[in-house]
């Protein structure tokens with residue numbers, strides 16, 4: 001009886017001691033061993049895609065996707081390092097293990113599903129047609145006969161443009177690695193039309209009012225997901241659970257208001 005009582009008391013003391021040392025560590029910040037255990041994941045992104053990912057005046061990469069993956073990381077107890085990378089290089093970088101997560105306004109498509117694993121969709125978007133502000137000729141896809149399109153390489157906008165090229169509608173598709181250059185090509189008259197994600201084209205219009213206009217915003221409906229290397233279930237589960245949690249606790253809505261409000 002006494003023996004058992006002693007054992008239980010000892011056990012309680014040990015548990016208390018462990019808990020107390022944990023608390024002390026947190027309070028003093030003396031948690032060197034603990035911080036070493038926080039996993040670090042490399043997040044690849046193509047940062048000419050406002051408001052999802054872009055650079056501020058200091059050169060830091062910010063945006064909805066960046067804040068969202070950071071919130072998910074904080075919720076799930078991992079750290080992220082953001083790495084700028086070409087959009088068409090994201091999937092090869094995941095496959096080659098150079099990055100762990102792609103957070104880059106990436107549309108979940110059947111083709112990409114064969115190459116990487118996607119999180120649950122975290123936002124809906126879709127492609128829009130944009131032309132120079134003074135273009136009164138192109139009102140929609142039906143007016144693209146013989147026209148030149150500018151797109152970002154490796155994107156769903158590029159795929160759509162190639163469909164229209166193969167169908168003998170567009171006469172040429174010009175591919176650029178960043179969206180800022182795509183928009184410059186349209187403004188300078190090197191292309192007649194841009195096929196790009198609607199919220200992003202809207203962000204460029206806000207930056208440079210009066211130069212570009214949207215003429216057809218219903219080309220496609222698409223959902224963005226975070227991508228990981230095929231089979232990386234552990235990381236994907238954390239991303240999905242973290243996403244659910246930051247939606248439930250209101251963080252997600254705060255980010256929507258911050259970037260789209």
Ligand code: GLN
Pocket residue numbers: 046049087104105106107108152154155156157197
């Ligand atoms: N959503 C588009 C795609 O996945 C464009 C993404 C981007 O340019 N960052 O292809």
